[in-house]
Every structure is written in structure tokens, then in C-alpha cells.
Amino acid sequence: MAKRRIPVVIVAGFLGSGKTTLLNHLLSNSRGVRIGVVVNDFGSVNVDALSVAGQVDSMLSLQNGCLCCAVDTAGLDAMLAKLAGADLDLVVIEASGLAEPRSLVRMVLASAEEGIEYGGLVELVDAAEFETTRARHPELDDHVRLADLVVLNKTDRVADADRLVAFVRELAGATPVLPTAHGRIDPELLFDRVRDPDPVVRQLSFDDLRDDCGDHDQHAHSAYDTLTVTAGALHPRRFAAFLEGRPGGLYRMKGTVYFGVPGHRQRFVLHTVGAYTRLERARWEAGQDRCTELVLIGAGIDPEGLRAELKACEEPEPDQVDEQSMLPVLRYLES
Ligand SMILES: Nc1nc2c(ncn2[C@@H]2O[C@H](COP(=O)(O)OP(=O)(O)OP(=O)(O)O)[C@@H](O)[C@H]2O)c(=O)[nH]1
Numbered sequence: 425m426a427k428r429r430i431p432v433v434i435v436a437g438f439l440g441s442g443k444t445t446l447l448n449h450l451l452s453n454s455r456g457v458r459i460g461v462v463v464n465d466f467g468s469v470n471v472d473a474l475s476v477a478g479q480v481d482s483m484l485s486l487q488n489g490c491l492c493c494a495v496d497t498a499g500l501d502a503m504l505a506k507l508a509g510a511d512l513d514l515v516v517i518e519a520s521g522l523a524e525p526r527s528l529v530r531m532v533l534a535s536a537e538e539g540i541e542y543g544g545l546v547e548l549v550d551a552a553e554f555e556t557t558r559a560r561h562p563e564l565d566d567h568v569r570l571a572d573l574v575v576l577n578k579t580d581r582v583a584d585a586d587r588l589v590a591f592v593r594e595l596a597g598a599t600p601v602l603p604t605a606h607g608r609i610d611p612e613l614l615f616d617r618v619r620d621p622d623p624v625v626r627q628l629s630f631d632d633l634r635d636d637c638g639d640h641d642q643h644a645h646s647a648y649d650t651l652t653v654t655a656g657a658l659h660p661r662r663f664a665a666f667l668e669g670r671p672g673g674l675y676r677m678k679g680t681v682y683f684g685v686p687g688h689r690q691r692f693v694l695h696t697v698g699a700y701t702r703l704e705r706a707r708w709e710a711g712q713d714r715c716t717e718l719v720l721i722g723a724g725i726d727p728e729g730l731r732a733e734l735k736a737c738e739e740p741e742p743d744q745v746d747e748q749s750m751l752p753v754l755r756y757l758e759s
Pocket residue numbers: 437438439440441442443444445446472519520521522577578579580581604605606607676678695696697702
């Protein structure tokens with residue numbers, strides 16, 4: 425009997441659209457389905473990997489590099505071979521928010537690993553940032569048509585979701601569009617959504633792959649600067665002022681913030697997407713340094729200026745900071 429192949433589903437979507445949130449939802453509602461994940465954080469702080477760890481049957485993390493730009497497919501093949509060897513039912517690749525989905529699909533289709541098969545492309549679209557993302561990345565239209573399933577996420581953040589859903593459905597053509605919030609889709613959808621990939625994507629030659637690699641300049645991430653900042657405790661008021669004054673081009677920030685203020689010594693996970701800011705309290709992982717580690721992604725920003733601004737938020741004596749100073753940042757906590 426032929427060995428069963430493990431489907432590999434790619435979850436793509438522009439920066440901050442909710443890929444990790446969807447992945448976490450799938451992992452916590454897997455109903456016995458054994459899921460392996462490949463996480464592709466863009467930036468050297470492993471934020472996404474940290475947030476799915478502990479829930480997953482098998483995880484491999486590709487840090488500080490974009491999967492779609494891997495010059496050869498050997499790295500991905502080695503990862504897929506490892507996952508195919510584990511006892512799994514499904515592999516999910518969470519692409520970085522800057523990855524080019526077409527290249528990722530091609531890479532999976534080109535994989536020499538016999539234990540896996542291409543399982544489809546899920547494209548996350550941020551309903552709240554839809555207009556901004558589309559203006560910045562006209563290729564969004566192409567991505568939704570290429571996908572096997574479009575998840576129109578963050579519908580809780582838009583006033584007229586029905587109108588937007590209708591618009592995206594028109595744009596997506598044959599691709600089904602599923603409106604949702606917090607990535608809460610039925611996990612079953614990932615198993616049977618696969619349709620035959622676009623012949624243009626399926627037909628592969630070495631030239632195609634080489635051309636893909638030559639296309640780097642057109643990839644979304646070539647238009648962005650990514651910067652990783654490590655700092656000590658931050659003064660909450662100074663950091664709140666930084667958040668309020670951040671430049672419009674600083675499209676995405678994520679990572680850990682440490683305030684160290686009495687009563688607030690937990691880890692704070694920061695996410696900003698466009699003008700949206702969210703902080704969550706979290707536990708420190710065993711052995712994790714009490715420090716701030718952030719990835720900043722933006723276009724037309726001054727990376728070194730931003731680094732200096734964040735460094736200026738550092739507070740050498742957080743024990744002495746009064747609790748009232750936390751108020752400007754606590755308003756970003758989810759109520
Ligand atoms: N209000 C609201 N917030 C959401 C929803 N989905 C995700 N978020 C928040 O949006 C932020 C970004 O979500 P992530 O899941 O990290 O997005 P991502 O696509 O993995 O981000 P990158 O990997 O950086 O591209 C987080 O603060 C999430 O809690 C949603 O449906 N509604």
C-alpha cells in the first residue's frame with residue numbers, strides 16, 4: 425500500500441493579518457489531529473515561534489530569513505523531511521508577513537520529499553487594514569485569487585463588514601472567502617479545501633525556480649526595513665510616548681516589552697499593525713532574560729533613529745518607577 429502523504433498547508437498574509445492567531449486557534453482546536461508547523465519569523469526575535477510553542481506536536485522555526493527567498497529548496501526539504509518522519513496528520517507553514525505566496529507554493533510543489541504533498545494555500549486578509557494594504561501592495565488582488573481559501577480576518581474591527589466581504593468575494597473570483605475574527609475558522613476547512621493548483625504555479629522547471637530567486641527585488645520585503653532592538657526595562661511613560669509618536673511607515677512591531685515596575689514585572693507582548701496597538705500580559709519562559717526584544721518592520725523609516733528612540737526609553741531603575749506611570753501603556757491591554 426502506498427504510504428500516506430502528509431498535506432502541507434501554507435498560511436500566508438500580509439504583515440499582522442493574523443496568521444499566528446489563526447495557527448494558535450487551529451492548534452488549540454485540533455481535535456486530535458496531529459499538526460506540525462514551520463514558523464518563519466522575519467527578524468531575529470522568535471516571536472511567532474514563542475507564541476505557538478507548547479501546543480504543537482512538532483515545530484521547526486526558520487529565523488531571520490524569508491522562506492520564499494531561500495536560494496535553494498534544500499533547507500525547506502530538510503525541514504519537511506523531518507516533519508514527514510514524525511507521526512503527523514498535517515503540516516502548516518506559517519509564512520512571514522513579507523513572504524511571496526506564489527514562491528512558497530512552488531517550493532512545496534518542488535519538494536523532493538516523498539512523505540508530503542501540497543495541501544493548499546490559505547491567505548489571511550486583514551479587514552481593518554484592507555484599504556491600506558491594498559494601496560501599499562496591489563499584488564494583494566493576485567494573492568487572494570491564487571489562494572485556496574481566503575480568510576477575511578479582523579471583521580470585528582470594521583463597521584461595514586458585509587460590504588467588505590462582498591467586495592473581497594468579487595476580487596477573489598473562484599476562491600471562497602470566509603469572514604472571521606481572531607482566526608476562528610473551523611479547522612476541518614484546512615483538510616478539504618485543496619483544489620488543483622494554478623497550472624502556472626504547478627509547472628516547474630529549474631529555470632522557474634531560478635527566476636523566482638532572481639525576483640527578490642520585487643518581493644514585498646525588499647521594500648521594507650526590518651530592525652531588531654534589544655533593550656533593558658523601558659519606562660512606561662516614555663515608551664507610551666514613543667508608541668504615540670511612531671512614524672506612519674513603521675507598519676509592524678512585535679515582541680516582548682519589559683517594564684519591571686513593581687506590580688507589573690510580567691512579560692508584555694506587543695503587537696502593532698498600522699495604527700493599531702495591542703499589549704498582552706504573558707509569562708516569562710523558563711530561563712528567559714528579563715529584557716525588551718522587539719522587531720520593527722517599516723518602509724521609509726529611519727531604523728537607527730528608531731533604535732536610538734527606543735534606547736532612550738530605557739529605565740535603569742524600574743523599581744523606583746511609580747505604578748501610576750503604567751497607566752498610559754495599560755490602556756493598550758485587551759479589556
Ligand atoms: N481585533 C482583532 N485583532 C486581531 C484579530 N486577529 C489577530 N489580531 C491581533 O492582531 C495582531 C497581529 O496578529 P498576528 O496573529 O501576530 O499576525 P501575523 O499575521 O502572524 O503577523 P506577522 O507574522 O508579523 O505578519 C495581534 O495583536 C493579534 O492579537 C482579529 O480578528 N481581531
